[in-house]
Amino acid sequence: MASNTKKKVFGSEEALAMVEELRAAFDCGKTRGCEWRISQLKALIKLSEEHEKEIVQALHSDLSKSETEAFVQEIAMLKNSSKVALKELKHWISPEKVKTSLATFPSSAEIVSEPLGVVLVISAWNYPFLLSLDPVIGAIAAGNAVVLKPSEIAPATSSLMAKLLGDYMDNSCIRVVEGAVDETSALLEQKWDKIFYTGNGRVARVVMAAAAKHLTPVVLELGGKSPVVVDSNINLKVATRRIIAGKWGCNNGQACISPDYVITTKEYAPKLVDALKTELEKFYGKNPLESEDLSRIVNSNHFNRLKKLLDDDKVSGKIVHGGKKDEIKLKISPTLLLDVPRDSLIMSEEIFGPLLPILTVDKLEESFVVINSGPKPLAAYIFTNNKKLKELFVRNISAGGVVVNDTTLHLAVHTLPFGGVGESGVGAYHGKFSFDAFSHKKAVLYRSFIGDASVRYPPYTSTKQRLLKALIGGGILGVLSPTCSNLPPKC
Template sequence: MFLDSLPFVTVLRNSVVDAGVRRSFSSSYPKKTNQKQEATLSFPRSGPIRKSLCVCLSPSAIPPVMTEGKKQPFDANEAPSLVKELKESFRTGRTRSYEWRVSQLKGIEKMVEEREKDISEALYKDLSKPEFEAFVSEIAAVKSSCEEALKELKQWMKPEKAKTSMTAYPSSAEIVSEPLGAVLVISTWNYPFLLSIDPVIGAIAAGNAVVLKPSEIAPVTSSLLSELFEEYLDSSAVRVVEGAVPETAALLEQKWDKIFYTGSPRVGRIVMTAAAKHLTPVVLELGGKCPVVVDSDVDLQVTARRIIAGKWQLNNGQACISVDYIIATKDFAPKLIDALRNGIEEFFGADPMESKYISRIKDRSNHILGCS
């Protein structure tokens, strides 16, 4: 990075996993403080994992969580018939009506309300995600999305008046939002509930039939989603397909009316290439880099706490808005490192591996390479 060569800048790097999350979060500090709240923070996208910060600040020191879950194999040869069934269901017009959309959104609301404990337990088994973090960052966010969709749905479905030119006088015009058809949602593992349900809510609210392909890297949540969708939603128009690369590849070979993918840029290119063959529009929510710029005039303790909250308290760094590296002046960097050390102990104890308040790095492939 070119900043390393500048005499007045020090770049501190710690671990983060390429993922995709688009929500901000709030977190409470372990202790109240009356100190002034000044710090320069920047939260763009996260990106490839990288590490050169001291080991005591590294969440990679925490062992990966062991996951369990029974996969339900999907026959890749059934992909064409699956898409055909959903498109036939869409052509009947059932998904277009306001009543159907509301019934499905209320089904998701009921699902989250009645099965909140099961969802929280699945997230713990997949990521050791603490119950409070699971609620705030995933379950509550899904509830909020459902409430918003139900509140705004009538307005979203109303035609929008459009101006016409003098040459079209005395005609009138309006813009009518039409459902696209059959939509494919491919979600990621770091927020396996939120990032699966949120795009599905959008697809249903728009009147589409939808297939969700959850991440196989979060198998317990994936299996639970398959069970919940079958129980609470209209299976003629809303489906879950479990599986890994072969199943995803089979789905991508089909002609969809839209694809929504959350994950890495590498796989995003594969998705876009597959979609281009059919001129299918795509939404790609990919990773990037996420710096924090720290000025030497900031309140050191408040800044350190905010960085810790934005890094380790947010799924242990496995989030696209998580802090990826720190830019600070060379003379200020040692003070900041000491403040981070003290803050991490305050948040998670002397041994974070024993803490109940921090998620675990998912698996060995997501650990930092080259740690000393």
């Protein structure tokens, strides 16, 4: 019997009405108070703790994600982000006192962090719980009203978050909109005070174009081909385990900061390949397609995209380990490819899966040329004990973040900004950087009615001109300006 239940339409009119409701709540000052921000951050922790099993189940349904990976890489990280925000919130929202100059004497000044208003967060499917709610933490901590649009490619997690945020959060200021292209398009037509998008470069261009119509600022968390440079003077076992953890232990390669390719010397490549094979078998067994610790490929479209990379004639015969596929389970075993051509398909786009090409060079310094010849990556990794090589890598490789002798762990350091550069992203977040991403830094200068100097007013005489030149030219100003910072507030 046919169902009469129709899907509730969410189009431009519905999006506009929702934004207007949220803006009204923001304009009345509801989100600005520290108490409201604290209550919502505590609610996020509470829903994570009280529904941990359901969250794990949803992540397994969407990605076959293991319970350990779901907890460590999504639930625990979200709770830690919330706790950092709670601990630091009063410090973050306190005005920052800054120096003034002789030109404004007597005066004092400060920078006040104020919320932007009503913001939109558009999330990704690969870490659907963490990447949805981590930016929301920053938006809430900064005092904004926020709309979350989860990825429809992870429907179980999207549905669960819509329910949980509806039950636990203040729905007059925080909303979830589920759906796909039509719903996202309707949202992007609206005027927002900031848009935070996590995903790929193609959609990011659509988001940026929509934001430009309203001069809306954006944060774009994208991806790129993150390289791993491997020297020979290392602890090979530790290095390979850390490469594997960053590649296949992060959602089976479906992570924006997963190692995308490796560069090492021709001489060292056989040792590295053998070590990777050994550790991969220890981690995932002789038949990794049966391993419960490897996530599946998210859907058939991405499975076929990865299959196409392997079927490229230019990489024929380059597979030195793995390559097994199960189209029904949507699984591909950890795969190593040696000496793939740099103009092959697998080297021309972000892999975002369990395939790892290994390029070889005569001298390791040549790897810098290889990396810098492409778009700037979201992350870059190097394994070496050579101090000079570390310094050269950090100085010469432009990437969103760099890790020496490990992979992906910078993501967990809340005192570091996480974001891209160039085509790998715009803006950054995590910890206070999340708060800053959703705040306006308002400059405030305080003066009294004393010390009103006639030199600044017409008529401008030669005497006034000489005095102004002396002040503004740096002589007197440069010597005396530090003393102005010692003035009492609002002097």
